[in-house]
Amino acid sequence: xxxxxGRVTQNAEINTLANNKQVVNFxxxxxxxYKNKQGERKEQTTYFNCSYWISPNVAxxxxxxxxxxxxxxxxxxxxxxxxxxxxxxxxxxxxxxxLHSSGQKSDTGEKQSNETSQGTNAFADETEDDLPF
Numbered sequence: 208x209x210x211x212x213g214r215v216t217q218n219a220e221i222n223t224l225a226n227n228k229q230v231v232n233f234x235x236x237x238x239x240x241y242k243n244k245q246g247e248r249k250e251q252t253t254y255f256n257c258s259y260w261i262s263p264n265v266a267x268x269x270x271x272x273x274x275x276x277x278x279x280x281x282x283x284x285x286x287x288x289x290x291x292x293x294x295x296x297x298x299x300x301x302x303x304x305x306l307h308s309s310g311q312k313s314d315t316g317e318k319q320s321n322e323t324s325q326g327t328n329a330f331a332d333e334t335e336d337d338l339p340f
């Protein structure tokens with residue numbers, strides 16, 4: 208079993224097959240850094256087309272930008288594109304998903320900043336005359 212950590216690059220889609228089985232399809236990008244022979248730091252991004260067969264409910268958390276840790280099996284495939292060129296891709300047959308951070312913006316951060324500014328406004332009614340010094 209392999210484990211990868213990466214960010215979701217497009218929102219997950221649920222596809223229903225002819226036998227009514229459902230699969231969640233999504234893509235993930237992983238980043239690795241290394242030093243080349245000249246000592247320069249290089250970044251390498253690898254893209255995986257992922258499938259998850261266990262439950263379609265997971266699709267709602269697999270949104271663009273979400274950081275996920277996936278366990279499963281890697282495979283590759285090759286095909287001839289519409290342009291006649293040979294294409295290839297990496298597939299990740301996912302058996303476990305762990306969400307590290309959501310790709311959606313959280314409302315709690317905005318609410319907290321609003322509450323903080325309201326707390327500060329509570330002192331706006333006080334005048335300089337009320338200060339003890």
